[in-house]
Amino acid sequence: MEGGGSAEDRFIARFFRPIARSGAALGLLDDAALLSPTPGTDLVLTKDAVVAGVHFFPDDSPASIARKALRVNLSDLAAKGAAPVGALLAIALPKGTPDAWMAAFAEALGADSLAFGCPILGGDTVSTPGPVTITITALGEVPKGTFVPRTGARPGQAILVSGTIGDAALGLRLRQDAHHPAFAGLGEAQRAHLLDRYLHPQPRLALAPVLRACAAAAMDVSDGLAGDVAKMLKASGCGGHVEARRVPLSAAAAAVVKADPSLFAVALSGGDDYEIAACVPHGRVAVFTAEAARAGVPVALIGETRDEDGLSVVDAGGNTLELGAGSYSHF
Amino acid sequence: MEGGGSAEDRFIARFFRPIARSGAALGLLDDAALLSPTPGTDLVLTKDAVVAGVHFFPDDSPASIARKALRVNLSDLAAKGAAPVGALLAIALPKGTPDAWMAAFAEALGADSLAFGCPILGGDTVSTPGPVTITITALGEVPKGTFVPRTGARPGQAILVSGTIGDAALGLRLRQDAHHPAFAGLGEAQRAHLLDRYLHPQPRLALAPVLRACAAAAMDVSDGLAGDVAKMLKASGCGGHVEARRVPLSAAAAAVVKADPSLFAVALSGGDDYEIAACVPHGRVAVFTAEAARAGVPVALIGETRDEDGLSVVDAGGNTLELGAGSYSHF
Structure with a gap:
């Protein structure tokens, strides 16, 4: 045999x-x-x-x-x-x-x-x-000892996110409903960008050493920005707010949201971003941002942690946005 | 949120x-x-x-x-x-x-x-x-350095196996075809033994330190004894023979094989045993056997590696048994 x-x-x-x-x-x-x-x-x-x-x-x-x-x-x-x-x-x-x-x-x-x-x-x-x-x-x-936990956020820290948010979720919508009027104004390259963000996550490995050096807490955004940040803050025992207008959108995503503002909620809570949300003490934000840029990863300050329960996502007028579940769930 | x-x-x-x-x-x-x-x-x-x-x-x-x-x-x-x-x-x-x-x-x-x-x-x-x-x-x-590989067997070593072989494969047959005449003579406890061996593998963790101390090569028997030993020998660059009559059978399996000798091939090649086959230099066999017994794991000498290609499974008369594929394959 x-x-x-x-x-x-x-x-x-x-x-x-x-x-x-x-x-x-x-x-x-x-x-x-x-x-x-x-x-x-x-x-x-x-x-x-x-x-x-x-x-x-x-x-x-x-x-x-x-x-x-x-x-x-x-x-x-x-x-x-x-x-x-x-x-x-x-x-x-x-x-x-x-x-x-x-x-x-x-x-x-x-x-x-x-x-x-x-x-x-x-x-x-x-x-x-x-x-x-x-x-x-x-x-x-x-x-040894430098693992960046989900649970390390404390009240009064900056909330930052890498890259742009919502492209993948909007890319999925585009794929499912290509003739939706919100996508009518997009050029070919913008359509391709959204579709590619859904298909091909880009893991932010370049950000890893910067997170180790500066972040109190971090997690990847896979199930939706709003829900995932809420999850990180809850795991850390605090709350916070995110200013929706500060959430970085690609030109393609911004065009879609402009054409149909109801899709902003999809961008903020749709998932598949595979960006990184981090809580960083204010004194480290400048270093974090500069080192991230050196590593080729743009990061944006989107909010702040607070000594309260829950996460509020607020619009430019200070009103809390309703985002439904805020993240994808299998069950 | x-x-x-x-x-x-x-x-x-x-x-x-x-x-x-x-x-x-x-x-x-x-x-x-x-x-x-x-x-x-x-x-x-x-x-x-x-x-x-x-x-x-x-x-x-x-x-x-x-x-x-x-x-x-x-x-x-x-x-x-x-x-x-x-x-x-x-x-x-x-x-x-x-x-x-x-x-x-x-x-x-x-x-x-x-x-x-x-x-x-x-x-x-x-x-x-x-x-x-x-x-x-x-x-x-x-x-460090004590991993027991599949590839370490050399010609002229003993082939041993833990526990008993074939119970799980016969238990599966029993479950699929409870009225097959081969099972007619079994008592309730023997039936339960075979069925349990199929359902509940018993990982031989107690044997791990004994293998580290004595074995040149080892693998677990999951896809059938004959095929798995052949795989280990091929990975090691040698061949060998196994004497079928030395392969340890439980009382239940022995009774089934006695009632229907055609089921011996199922026992030898059916899989799901989760026993361990090991190649041990002859000078270490006595220590291996004694230490295994101290660890509560019976082991049996079933054959020898040789400087040749392939594995022969031979009966008491020295004739090579035909076992078909010798092991389970998904493809």
Whole structure:
């Protein structure tokens, strides 16, 4: 009997061994991966699952699906101030998934794992009667004691957010309802920008060392800015306010919101931004902003924490906006 | 707006926070878990997914499903000589999964994580239009440099296996075809034994230090003894032979095989054993066996590695048995 000759082994050898080049992956020939933690570091562990029809469209390209599956985890690492160390992949595939689909998925995952310095260390491949389901566990490291928690905000700190908010949620709307009048005035490049922000999260790993140096608390914005900031403040035992007009919008998002102001709530609470919200003591805001800019990440001051319960999102007139749930929930 | 008040957050708070009591889990209030590796250790990482209708029956009890999902990963750690450090869980649930199902799943997972010293550190809960899908990433540690690889076997070493082989595969047959004449002579306790071996893997964590001390190579037997040993030998660059009559069978399995000798092949290649196969230099076999017994784990010498390609499983007359694929494959 020849070992290592099962269809499953050949599948792994064909699609995943080429992208698992780290020594820690042991050539995917073992039951497990082997990692020597860097002395003086703490490990940061995160695990996100994405399901076809829930987190992505079944007809999204396999390359886009691979990128999203990995990057949503890298975004969590970035928010904690961590640098990626490696990732494990579990993929459940319907029988009959074309080889070309798998090849494109694995190639994109390999390219992203190289680009973001996060080698694929191992995992599991199983069949499912259900939709494609991808679970990635990402490991990162921080110098000992420098993990940036969600719970460290205190009253009287600045609330900042990276990049622009709402593009992904509006991109999803555009994809679902391309002929909605709010999108009529957009040029091709602006449409492409919104669609791409939904498809391809850009984890803010460059911000990680800046967060470690300056932030009291941080989290990535995945389920909607308003809900996620509220969650961070509640976990920290305080509240706060966010000024809606200070929330940074891309030119495309601003055009959409101008055409249909009701979509501002979608931008503020729609999710899939994969930006980072942080609470920073006022004395560190100038350094935080300057260092973020040096790292290539624009950040904007959007509000302040307060010694109260709950988060208010207020408009230019000081009125509290009604944002519904404020964030996406599976249940 | 109240943060942390989404249905998803309440779901996590209700079912998972009570079982995630380790400090590293940060109360499941953060984006990630935080772990300080023990100085002088290497990390061992493994990730297995189980899918309803593929790896377990959709009507298995949620407690049994939870145990299987965790224990198949602990079995991988044991085979590498590792002690558990913690685990991350991703669970994809159909909408409308009863709360009672989740409560029973979480309670059993919590109990197992305590019993095996493997705290739940975090994870993800998502909805799916497909079957229940559970992915667990388990982390273990070994003293630096003592990881037991799959690739370390050399010609002329003893092949040993823990416990008994075939119970789970025969238990699955019994469950699928309870009136098959091969099972007619079994008593109730023997039937219960076979069914339980299929439902509830018993990870051989007690064997981990013995493997570190004595084994050149090891892997857990999850896809069938014959195929898995062949895989280990191929990964090590050698071959070998296993004497079928030396493979340890429980009284129940022996009775079934006696009643229907064609089921011997099922026992040898059916999988779900979660025992450990190891290659041990002959000079260490006595120590290995004695230390395993002290750890409460019976081990049996079943064959020898050779400087050749492939594994032969031979009967008492020296004839090679035909076992078909020799192991389970998803593809």
